[in-house]
Amino acid sequence: MSYSMNKKTNIRNLSLCIIYTFLYFIFAISITLLYPMNSYGIPFWPAAGIGLGAMIRMGYSAWIVTFVGAFCFSSIIRGAGIGYAAMEGLGSSMGVLVCFTLLNKHNFDSALLRVYDLWLLVASAALSSAIFSNINLFFIYYSNSDVSPEIYINDWFKWWTGDALGVLILTPLVLTWTDKSHYVFAKNGFFLRGTLYLTVFICGYLGLIVSSKVIEELRGLIVMATFPSLAWAVLRFSLRDVVLCIFTASFFSLVIFGYQTPQSIESLMFFMWMTALMALSIHIAISSNRLMLIQLNEKNEQLTSLIETFPDGIFLNDGLGQCQIANRAGLAITQLNDKSDWYGKTERQLAVSSQSDDMRLLFEYCSESTEMAFKNGRLMRGERKIKKKNGAARYLEIRKFPRLGKNGDRVGIVTIVRNITKQKSITETLRQSTIQYQKQVRLLQTVLDALPAQVGLFDKNGSIVAVNRSWLYKCQHACTKYSDVKAVCGEHLTGCPQLTDMPISGYVNARNGIFKVLHGEAPQFVYEFSETCSNQFAWRKMIVTPIDPKLIGSSGVVVMILDVTQSKISGDIVRQRERQYRAITEHSPDMILRVGPSGRILFANKALTSFLRRNGFGLIGQKVIELWGDEHVASLWNDAIDRIINGAQQRIELVFETNDADQIGRRVFQAYMVHDGVDNEITILVVIRDITEIKEKEDRLIESHKQLRLFAAESEMVREAEKKHIARELHDDLGQLLSALRFDIGLLKMQYAASAPELEPRLIKMMDILERAIECTRNAVDHIRPNVLDIGLDAALEWLRDDFEEMFGIDCELQIKGEIPELSEEQVTVLFRIMQESLTNIAKHACATSASIQFWSTNNLIYLVVRDNGIGFDFEGVDRNKKCFGLLGMEERAIALGGSLTIETKPGFGCSTMLTIPISSKNESS
Incomplete structure (x- = not known):
């Protein structure tokens, strides 16, 4: 080469x-x-x-x-x-x-x-x-x-x-x-x-x-x-x-x-x-x-030993792009092991021979960046994402440092491959933290903006760092230069409209208080002042609190200005009402006291102290049960306290004696749970009222009701006896006379029908009138008191059922379970009249198509149930004092015999009337 x-x-x-x-x-x-x-x-x-x-x-x-x-x-x-x-x-x-x-x-x-x-x-x-x-x-x-x-x-x-x-x-x-x-x-x-x-x-x-x-x-x-x-x-x-x-x-x-x-x-x-x-x-x-290679190898060894100390992968390529030197870190990153795998090869050749797609893409990217680096003659930097065998991703930063000769010839290029997975993770974590911090800041700003109070953050020099929307509105109202939060931030507190709008004395006090908190001379500063805003008088409350220096990098304070006008007005109203309530309590004829959870008296009004002949301050702290030595009163009080703690309002009534004989009487205790507003402590308010006269009147009224009920029962018995007598008279005397008259008219018709034919029509007409009179007499007797009652209760019920079906056309089923016990005449009459009234109500008001009657008895009770499938009614909503005499009469008849009458009904579901009376013999009834 x-x-x-x-x-x-x-x-x-x-x-x-x-x-x-x-x-x-x-x-x-x-x-x-x-x-x-x-x-x-x-x-x-x-x-x-x-x-x-x-x-x-x-x-x-x-x-x-x-x-x-x-x-x-x-x-x-x-x-x-x-x-x-x-x-x-x-x-x-x-x-x-x-x-x-x-x-x-x-x-x-x-x-x-x-x-x-x-x-x-x-x-x-x-x-x-x-x-x-x-x-x-x-x-x-x-x-x-x-x-x-x-x-x-x-x-x-x-x-x-x-x-x-x-x-x-x-x-x-x-x-x-x-x-x-x-x-x-x-x-x-x-x-x-x-x-x-x-x-x-x-x-x-x-x-x-x-x-x-x-x-x-x-x-x-x-x-x-x-x-x-x-x-x-x-x-x-x-x-x-x-x-x-x-x-x-x-x-x-x-x-x-x-x-x-x-x-x-x-x-x-x-x-x-x-x-x-x-x-x-x-x-x-x-x-x-x-010899030359030895010298070069010595230099290469020195260079190799130097680059081996680097944690980043380093590759030295010649002017043709062939790799000459690579350190262990680079070989580990690029997954190259033997020297023959990379020595003298270009990045394009490494991409072709790479077994991994990720490595192939990495070498292709390196090859392209090498050409760009040589072409531009400057540093090239890029990042690649590589997947490991376990599926995890790692990020590589690739930097190309080209070396060109004087004539622009390619001398060589240095490639630095750095594993930035941790940096990426840290950067991503930092980015997520920054996003989370920004969200928290926005959330905090949103919370501050939602506060009606004016909130401002000042640094150690007294300059504004941050404000909320209410503070900004106040500034914009005072001066148009405060267009947004940025315009407000940096303003010194001495120039804030929140302070400059104060009176001179208030301004000086507020400024001095803020600087005291800033300099650590006071842990907190609270100041109330008044001002006129938009021609309206208002009360303000300033609260200055130091903040942690870590939040803004130095010491500072939070200034919060609250509008306490309503609380001031509300406080005056509360105090006025408290005086009114105290006046009412002190002048109330009822005895009023407040008891704590331990049973000790917290408050007692003048009526109670006067009644007990005690000083009001002497009662405070004393247990309630100590006021009365009676064990029965103490037991009632403790039971009432337990039920009150469970959330129920209690009303107890007891009689106690005082030392003065002229104050013996019955007293009613009315107690219920209240919160006095101090640490949510639960207290019991007790009202004691003298109801001696009321109880006496109540007893007399109950006694009169008993007498009236006895009188009504007696009147009913007399009326039934009178009805029985009248029915017997009509049946025996008038009935016999009408029967005799009908017999005589029949004889006249037979004697003079042939000799005086003009009398026959008149006699026939007289006979018809007489028959109607006999029928009317019979109906009147049955209405006043049916003779079937003398036969027995079962016969009477059957007769009443048949008469109801015949008269109103409504199907009625009668069920008599077991044998009918021996009953007094009064019981039979009451059972008959209640059943008769029930059937009459069904015919008049129920709009029913069927009805049923059930009768049975136990050892001591008799049951009579009348049901229908009519329209029903709202029994609770019935005004029983107006036009409900039928129901009242039925109840009074049942009560007179020591029984009860139960009516179950609701609109659209018919009605069920149940009579329950005890069994008594004829002698007991008489």
């Missing part, structure tokens, strides 16, 4: 190449003087050896040295014409140029140089020299009539073509066998390696026999076959192997050609000189190159 050297180094290399050329001349002259007839082909092979060394040291400029050496030898030593010498020089130099062009894709290293590379070197030199030599000979033949075509074809053309063909055939075979076997024999001694070379030459000679029919000069072919082995021995092994190869080839040549030509010794000497010349030329070139 081509190394970039400074001017001094290039002069030194050129001097070395000139020395190679002079050495070449010395050997060439000596061979020509000894063997002038065998100087054909000499310009090519030494020139190739010199060209190899110069190529390794100087690159493309080596072909100039090769051309000069071959041209000078052909023209000066051999005496060839300028044209022929130029063609030989051009052929030799073009071979070196083509070889270097092919080898320039790989780094020259004896450990990495391939068989194919060295074969290209030899083959390209031989072919190019043969082609240009034949072209030159063709022009000589065309311009010189003395040269016959047979000489040209049989001598020159076959000689050069044979050389080229021999190189093409023998070089791959020799190099392949040598390269395959030298590793095996390298450590097994001199003799075995000599045997290896001898075997190679024998195999090469077998290949020459195949082409011997068309090639007359085998001497040049042996030289050509020996040269690759020599070059390979120099590259792979040492100078001892070169010497061994020379003597092996000499021995082989002596055996093969010694008996074929009379000049065998001469040929052997020529061959030994020839091979020694080539070996020495190559060895000098390679040795010199190795």
Whole structure:
């Protein structure tokens, strides 16, 4: 490959190449003087050896040295014409140029140089020299009539073509066998390696026999076959192997050609000189190159040891983009292990050979960025995202530092690959934290803006740092220059409208208080003041509190100005009402006290202290149960307290005695839970009221109600007896008279029907009237008191059911479960009347289509249930004091017998009437 050297180094290399050329001349002259007839082909092979060394040291400029050496030898030593010498020089130099062009894709290293590379070197030199030599000979033949075509074809053309063909055939075979076997024999001694070379030459000679029919000069072919082995021995092994190869080839040549030509010794000497010349030329070139490589390797080792200390991946590429140096960090990042995987390869080649898609994309990106860096001549930076095998992502930062020469030539490029996954994670975390912080700031600002109070944040110098919307509105109202928050921030507190609108004394107090808190002289400052805003009087309360220096980077205060006008007004109202309530409480005739959770008195009004003949302050702190020594009162009080704590309002009534006999009476305790507003403490308010007169009136009213109910029951019994008497009178007396009258009318009809026919119609009419009178009398008797009641309750219920169905057309089902017990006449009458009233209500109001009657009894109770499927009604909403005499009568009848009447109904679901009375005998009833 081509190394970039400074001017001094290039002069030194050129001097070395000139020395190679002079050495070449010395050997060439000596061979020509000894063997002038065998100087054909000499310009090519030494020139190739010199060209190899110069190529390794100087690159493309080596072909100039090769051309000069071959041209000078052909023209000066051999005496060839300028044209022929130029063609030989051009052929030799073009071979070196083509070889270097092919080898320039790989780094020259004896450990990495391939068989194919060295074969290209030899083959390209031989072919190019043969082609240009034949072209030159063709022009000589065309311009010189003395040269016959047979000489040209049989001598020159076959000689050069044979050389080229021999190189093409023998070089791959020799190099392949040598390269395959030298590793095996390298450590097994001199003799075995000599045997290896001898075997190679024998195999090469077998290949020459195949082409011997068309090639007359085998001497040049042996030289050509020996040269690759020599070059390979120099590259792979040492100078001892070169010497061994020379003597092996000499021995082989002596055996093969010694008996074929009379000049065998001469040929052997020529061959030994020839091979020694080539070996020495190559060895000098390679040795010199190795010295330079050692120096470069020392510098590379120093550079490599330096870049190995870097945690980032570093790659050094030459001007062609081929990688020369890479540190461990870079190899770990790019997943490259062996040196052969990356050494001498471009990033494009690494992308093609990469097994991972991510690595392939990475190398393609590096290749593109390299071209851009060389094109723009400046630093290129980019980032790539790579996925690991476990699915996790890592981020790589790639930087390209191009190095260009004075003429813009590409000298090299430095690639730095940094794993920024942690930085990305930290950056992402920081970004998320910043976003979260901004959200919190916006949330805090939103909360501050939602506050009705004016809130401002001041730094240690008294300048505004932040304000809320209410503060800004106040500033905008005072001055139009405060258009937004930014215009307000930075304003000193002495110029804030919040302070300047105060009276002079208030302004001074507020300013001094704020500075005291700022300087740490006071933990807090609270100041109330009044002002007139928009022709309205208002009270303000300023609260100044220090803040944590971490929030704004230094000490500061928060100034909050609250509108306390309503609270001031509310406080005055509360105090006024408190005075009113206290006046009402103190002048109330009821005894009022407030008790704490422990049962001790917290407050007692004047009425209670007067009643107990105690001082009000003496009652405070005393337990309530200690006011009365009665255990029954204490038990009632404790039970009431437990129920009140559970949330129920209690009303208890008890009688207690005082020391004064004139104050004996019943008192009612009414207690319920209240909150007094101090630490949410639960207290009990107790109101004691003297209701002695009320209780006496209540007792008299209850007694009068009992008497009225007894009187009503007695009246009902008397009325039923009267009805029974009237019904019996109607049935017995009036009924008999009407029956007798009907009998007499019937006799008159029979006596005078024939003699006085004009009387018959009148008698018939009288008979009809009499029948109606009898029917009316019977109905009246049944209405007043049906005679069926005398038969029994079951017969009475059945008669009432049948009469109801016949009169109103409503289906009615009667169920009597079990036997009917023996009942008094009063019980039978009450059961009958309640059932009769229930059926009448169904017919009048229920709009029912069916009804049912159920009757059963237990050991001590009788049950009568009447149901219908009518429209029902709202029983709770019925005003029972207005036009509800039927229901009241039914209830009173049930209560008179010690029973109860239950009515269950609601609109749309019919009605159910249930009567329950105790069983009593006839004697008990009477």
